[in-house]
Amino acid sequence: MNQISRRRLCAALTIGGAWTALPAFGQQKLKVVASFSIVADFVATVGGERIELATLVGPDKDAHTYQPTAGDSRTVAGAQVLVTNGLGFESWADRLAGAAPFKGRRIVATSAVPRERHLADHGHSHGHGHGHSHGKPGGSDPHMWQDVALARRYVGAIAEGLAQADPASADSFRQRAATYDKRLAELDAWVREQIATVPAAKRRVITGHDAFRYFARAYGVTFRAPQGLSTAQEASAKDVATLIQQIRREGIRAIFIENMSSPKLIEQIAREAGGVVGPTLYVDALSAPGGPADSYEKMLRHNVTALVAGMAKN
Ligand SMILES: [Zn+2]
Incomplete structure (x- = not known):
């Protein structure tokens, strides 16, 4: 820059x-x-x-x-x-x-x-x-x-x-x-190229809330999250338990916390499901200036790099 x-x-x-x-x-x-x-x-x-x-x-x-x-x-x-x-x-x-x-x-x-x-x-x-x-x-x-x-x-x-x-x-x-x-x-073309390096069956990711549905549709990655479309919605114990079962059953290792919301629930889920928490994704906010995602373009590049590395371990 x-x-x-x-x-x-x-x-x-x-x-x-x-x-x-x-x-x-x-x-x-x-x-x-x-x-x-x-x-x-x-x-x-x-x-x-x-x-x-x-x-x-x-x-x-x-x-x-x-x-x-x-x-x-x-x-x-x-x-x-x-x-x-x-x-x-x-x-x-x-x-x-x-x-x-x-x-x-x-x-x-x-x-x-x-x-x-x-x-x-x-x-x-x-x-x-x-x-x-x-x-x-x-x-x-x-x-x-x-x-x-x-x-x-x-x-x-x-x-x-x-x-x-x-x-x-x-x-x-x-x-x-x-x-x-x-x-x-x-x-946009770069994101497609990067995601294409991951076999389709491995393209599964867990994040904190449902912020990636447009990304999922555009780039062919499946996201699941304990919280819904807003971080203000609380995850129910039942939803969390179901998610943990899915992570275990499907062997999902790509589990990510978000920069602008509490990491506690995701860390708990990763612990219980035996997954590894990857680098922070910048989801509903950029990083501070000088950080890894201080522009929209840098945010996408950071997130996609982290997602691809995480999905490769699935
Ligand atoms: Zn959101």
Whole structure:
């Protein structure tokens, strides 16, 4: 990563409350708030020097269970654009925007993904609603960024939304998005090549919650998790026992903890099932700057490398 993109990334990962001070070029920068670190990286990459970016849920933090602060409310109230994932991933964002109040342009990154490519909320057996429901019943799984092809849709939606909010910078946003889109197309091909090195029968992985269903569909890997679509849903003892039996029966060794949620349950499952806990996967958040997954592209490369090494041991 070169110096310029490193600086941009640090700006992207500034946590709520404080607007990032970037050098002024005599041009009014568009004030943009991103709900969480992964969408913030897309926004920073497309927006470049033309935006001032604040991020509400920073690196290694869990957006499912996040509770906005008074500082977030001030940040959102002062913004011209608010970018979220949508589909109930940040169930607190609408309330925050309403209360701030936020009067600018909303960009919902998943709105660019056509309905037929949504995966339905499959109603995990332990159900929803421990006070942090992730979405409406019958809604869609929000973790679409795990399929690079759908992340490219996010980038398109962000570029168009920013272009509409700041027409004077529209060409810049669209050009940067086009350059980024080429890199993401290469990344998508790289993921396919890597997964193809693992025999199909070995492509089984255990993770903390159901965040990889789009990845599973796109790249042909089976994921199982004790928790459902939101980390706010508790795993039942029965589900955990069933999962442990499956891991033993199928000889699954590829068991992974997540960067932004508690590793305790997965560590317990690995102990009881006789599996080995692999390197941390970056799932619903990037790593801190300088970490192994401080951009979306690095996150995918880190995760896929870890998954392939883990699955090889199955
Ligand atoms: Zn999640």
